[in-house]
Amino acid sequence: MTTSPFHGGGALAEHYDAVRQHSVALIKPLSAEDCAAQSMPDASPAKWHLAHTTWFFETFVLAEFEPNFTPFRPEFRVLFNSYYHGIGERHPRPQRGLLTRPGLGEVLEYRSNVDHRMRALLNSGVASGSWNPLVVLGLQHEQQHQELLLTDIKHLLSCNPLWPAYQDEAARPAGIPSPKGWNTFDGGLIEIGHYGTGFSFDNELPRHRVYLQPYELASSLVNNGEFAKFTLEGGYDDSSYWLSEGWDWRTQNNVNHPLYWQRCDGGWDEFTLGGRRTLDPASPAVHLSYYEADAYARWAGARLPTEAEWEYAAATHTEGSHEGQWFGSAWQWTQSSYAPYPGFRVAAGAVGEYNGKFMVNQYVLRGSSVVTPPSHARLSYRNFFPATARWQFSGVRLARDSG
Amino acid sequence: MTTSPFHGGGALAEHYDAVRQHSVALIKPLSAEDCAAQSMPDASPAKWHLAHTTWFFETFVLAEFEPNFTPFRPEFRVLFNSYYHGIGERHPRPQRGLLTRPGLGEVLEYRSNVDHRMRALLNSGVASGSWNPLVVLGLQHEQQHQELLLTDIKHLLSCNPLWPAYQDEAARPAGIPSPKGWNTFDGGLIEIGHYGTGFSFDNELPRHRVYLQPYELASSLVNNGEFAKFTLEGGYDDSSYWLSEGWDWRTQNNVNHPLYWQRCDGGWDEFTLGGRRTLDPASPAVHLSYYEADAYARWAGARLPTEAEWEYAAATHTEGSHEGQWFGSAWQWTQSSYAPYPGFRVAAGAVGEYNGKFMVNQYVLRGSSVVTPPSHARLSYRNFFPATARWQFSGVRLARDSG
């Protein structure tokens, strides 16, 4: 991770407060029961997100740098550890929904307590060179969990036949015109990866050269209307569009439409954070697995882009405007397996487990979604999920070879 | 089911209030989060128990007999149906813990609403002959769920590494002296099954003749001290004591002590409704599967009793006193498969699904436990669970052939 962009402790303290308060604001529409339930092993309870992000600051910052450190409650070290073997034992992930204690109230106390102590540290400025990058990492980490909190809550509420809304006025991305155009790129020897003095995760580094063949990228994302056409025309039923493993996945799980779509009088409804609604054909198609994204692309006579193709194109286009929905609309599957960049180095200590150990059998998604915290998006950002994942706001931007 | 013992509507209304209030009293020590979680498919959230028992009255009594019946909320007909195919669709059992809505508050409103309407019906006395047996059945049903609510909460809290107590002063059965004596019975042609004018479930009928060989029954239940000896002396590791299926179960699940026991400094702790405590050697050994109960009996040179042997002996002994812990201590596994009595008839309509359809691959337990509502125990009562079940307060009374 690069040096923090926050040079003065005061600016960082303000940023700390803003990020931390946003997490608590996200659960305002929820009951304590909503915050405690876990709808599948891949998801976590909202309460667990609130506690785990707090655990991160207590474990990696306060335990190292707070004078006379005493943990808020020693058992939390195990209870709210996600996957850091370097920290020791962990509570089994699929059983997070059984932790009815500590209750939401106590978790909020835990947050207040840690925030109070963190502010004292931030304002002291003592040894700030040492903890500054860790605090920045902790806030980036918390922003990642803010998005997960929303995708996990959406999944939980979707399991309830009462179709409860998280918020009546939940955000929706802007509509996407159809049909789309194509932008052409010459390729050649280009560079990708993070540069500059801003924050990045270790997996975005080092910036390095990649050789690209000429290619074209769609000017916008695939929208619901286009995806409904694929569905209507038998795209889910024709094995020739599917990867072999995708076809097996689709058959075993009886998948024949995107995750939250529901048939309704010959048309489609969609479960959203605003409850059940009629499907909007102009919105980007989301909640697609890699297999569905790939099958759609094949059906459309195209393919998924590589992450280098995506980043190079986005760098070119976003200089001017935010047209083309590079960010804030939907995560965009790439055909790039999540792998280390040439020269990748893992950080020392337990924070080194942050990214590197997940670099197998996952695919990179680029851009950001309608529920990504705005300050959390950047050109070189590498999100990653297994090919089966559907509960994220994952969509498709098509690519094709040029010439 | 036999005729209700409540002849005047007033007495029944009072009984109704008492039973219904007891259910709500049981969740006093619990948070809304505690009431919403489900720790395994066999268990249900406390909130679900509160709602389902209410659903029973609304569906089987009010929907039939209330003038101008309007359901509290129509969706609850599906949401809180347990297993009645005759009523229609049901919410999938393993997903009861995902129903964060309706919240506990709304479920308590549901209870108040139905109670209010039920009291109006009970006090009206109109057509009481028709609904009286259904109301009595509903209250017996609610008492069954009161016990399940406690066994399910115990299981949920046991999954939390903080070992939270349900109640510091949770009830424990009286201690059992060791060694025990044996009572001898001549057998011959005897009768079992419910008789008299009191309530019984359909599965306790008809009373009928059974021929018994001479036998002996232990004067008390196996206690923790005795069971610890079985454990210490390798009872879990010697296949010769085990049914073949039990040995496989034990091996696959790595079972080597009763469900809630935990090793502690060379001895044993036990998780109880009062939290984690040192194992009391004089308390009855509970939370045993049928396989463990059977293996213990074989190790002790004895066997499990049949349900006819148990009922005949209990009828003899309980005339004098409650010595011998026939009731209120632990459910006692019998070697009798849960099967219809000769001449068994299922009730017409959806309530006919109450008992009969479960008569395969389950074993009968007799007596009652420390968490059974006191007025819910009787000589002819047939509790039943699969051989693998351990989360009930299930123990062992030994039997052997006589002479």
Place this chain on the structure above:
Amino acid sequence: MTTSPFHGGGALAEHYDAVRQHSVALIKPLSAEDCAAQSMPDASPAKWHLAHTTWFFETFVLAEFEPNFTPFRPEFRVLFNSYYHGIGERHPRPQRGLLTRPGLGEVLEYRSNVDHRMRALLNSGVASGSWNPLVVLGLQHEQQHQELLLTDIKHLLSCNPLWPAYQDEAARPAGIPSPKGWNTFDGGLIEIGHYGTGFSFDNELPRHRVYLQPYELASSLVNNGEFAKFTLEGGYDDSSYWLSEGWDWRTQNNVNHPLYWQRCDGGWDEFTLGGRRTLDPASPAVHLSYYEADAYARWAGARLPTEAEWEYAAATHTEGSHEGQWFGSAWQWTQSSYAPYPGFRVAAGAVGEYNGKFMVNQYVLRGSSVVTPPSHARLSYRNFFPATARWQFSGVRLARDSG
């Protein structure tokens, strides 16, 4: 097990030869490949049956009574042990089909070798009192495996889309006229269980008293025509006929007809040991699970008999003739859980594992089937299988309460 009926060694030696040769005759229509494959964990390769029955004589008779005992091949002690923990290690059951070595040829040599040594022992007459019951038990055991060999081969061949026949002229039971009549029995205090000097397994003992209510038993088995009517009229689709566990089993396994039935031009074909044939409506319906048998009975307004009802009726009727298909047609499910008779005693040593340890979650079948060796059937015989088992020749005789 009772004393052997073979008093002279010569008669036993002749019986030994006859039974042993019959096993080898059974594989005449099969290739070495047919004999090596295992189609499911419940079934075993034919080769394994040939070896295991030989292992039984080598382990329980020769190892004890042969002077200067040397095993044919020491590794076979583990390889062909079925479930006797007392003998030590066993090869995992689901992997019996991977034992391509020893080949069929070597297994037949193993049989010849053991037969040669057994004949020497049988003709020596030394200490015959000790081994005589074990030899008789071994032959009964081999007859059980002769039936299993055929049911397992039928299952294996049914998995092959070429529908190969075991034998073109495979035996079929005599047709069953429809509709059937009912025979009435007064019940009262009767006796069941083995008596006399002939052989029986330990589970048929001791003979004991049972009290029966008056009942009726169908004069013949349910035939394919009757069962097809159940199928046609939606019997598989109406939960009210099914045990709850049976309904779940049927739903999860998508069961909507007996195991080997196949739809064919609006009618039914059936896979038989003679290959694929048009379903014969007059033949007994077989390959039914307990759940299907029970659902059929409920649909027909009847129930399954208890094993005492069956045995008492069969004793009465078979004195005169073999009408009514008590034997040689199909095994008949009873509603009796497989449990020890009052006073049941397990034999000492490893042969004690023969029966007793299976007495849980299985149901008793009475009679015998078209593939049971004829000398292997008797009134008191207790066959047993789990409620899910369908690959045996298992059918239904209806019962109902009298009066």
Place this chain on the structure above:
Amino acid sequence: MTTSPFHGGGALAEHYDAVRQHSVALIKPLSAEDCAAQSMPDASPAKWHLAHTTWFFETFVLAEFEPNFTPFRPEFRVLFNSYYHGIGERHPRPQRGLLTRPGLGEVLEYRSNVDHRMRALLNSGVASGSWNPLVVLGLQHEQQHQELLLTDIKHLLSCNPLWPAYQDEAARPAGIPSPKGWNTFDGGLIEIGHYGTGFSFDNELPRHRVYLQPYELASSLVNNGEFAKFTLEGGYDDSSYWLSEGWDWRTQNNVNHPLYWQRCDGGWDEFTLGGRRTLDPASPAVHLSYYEADAYARWAGARLPTEAEWEYAAATHTEGSHEGQWFGSAWQWTQSSYAPYPGFRVAAGAVGEYNGKFMVNQYVLRGSSVVTPPSHARLSYRNFFPATARWQFSGVRLARDSG
């Protein structure tokens, strides 16, 4: 696929005979039973390999180009189809071991029949331009199955506690000296992918540019002695060396040594095609999963190479000699996910399913192994397996960043 290198029909016919005869030669040491069994879903019976490779010629060549085509047996079209949806139905893969019919004899007849007809076609020379590439593809395909036949037989025999040898004198790769040296490469803009007029699979095309950072590659493969050191020093027990998914895999499957290693008196034995033998420390470590290969590399302070790094280095070194075991020793895991090369095009028709549809969640292996047919290895060859696969001869060549 590129144009066939066989210009004259005669040369191709000779090559056809040689490849086809080699397959049959491979089963010489095996019995019919050995050839029929399937030890796991990923493996196939030897008999199936013999039949499927024949099916390939009958389906893709004879059915198209033979005058008056009549299939040997129409049912084989389904029975021996592996994964070609374009051809229609397939027999379920995990049930290939249940196909005891057709027997080995009939499968060999099938081969003779198809060979006879193929020779007629090859010698006719009619329209050879059309079928020539398909015949060449079929022979490459058969060579792939020759290797699989041996890895599958090894797995099958390893499941037999008698440890039977396939061949006493089974081939072993030459020993690898330890420690190894490092070769340094400058990288830059290089090219990979097939070129020239020889045969290649579609996945090796098109040849294209890749930019490489400077890197080093080990001069030889990791050998058993080195891998035993990793095992001895706790490499399997320290999560810091493992990918997160690899650690879970290792824990769930209780993996703590390479697939065929067996502990023996403080040292190691190894199951080989020559039976059970003492582990040879100088032989290349094989039968490693991707996870084990990656963990070893991390433990050794290195990493796995990318496929471009491997191909570029191999091209450089193999010009001189075959030192360094690029081929004929063990397949070498790369960190490259199996993905289409830029500009990759799938062939039209069912043969288009050959490679492309497997390009997800698999990793590329380079080189060739001791059981790869010699004429089947080439610089640009891309073998691929999931990260969990261990039954192939898969080993490790280390890489590291330069400078």
